[in-house]
Amino acid sequence: MEDKKLKVEFMPGCFDSFEGTQEELADLIAEIHRMVESGEFGNAEIRPLEEDDLTEEEWAALDAQHEKYMPANRKLQ
Numbered sequence: 001m002e003d004k005k006l007k008v009e010f011m012p013g014c015f016d017s018f019e020g021t022q023e024e025l026a027d028l029i030a031e032i033h034r035m036v037e038s039g040e041f042g043n044a045e046i047r048p049l050e051e052d053d054l055t056e057e058e059w060a061a062l063d064a065q066h067e068k069y070m071p072a073n074r075k076l077q
Helices: 022-038 056-069
Strands: none
Touching: none
16 A cells, blocks of 8 residues: 655644744745655654543643634634
C-alpha cells in the first residue's frame, strides 16, 4: 500500500498570535513545508492522542488553548 502524502493547510488566523517578523513567519512556514516534503515530519510520527496519554491537567490546558484560539463563534473566510 502506498503511503499517502501529508498535505499542510493553515487555518485562517492560525498565526494571529505569532510574535515575530513577517520574514520569520515566512521562514517558519517554509520549514514546516520542507519537513513535510522531506518526510522528516511524516505519517509514522503522527498519531492521535489517547485518553491515557495526558494527565487531566494537560487535557485541561489543551482545552483552554482550544477555547482561546478556536472560539466557537469564529468566522472562517
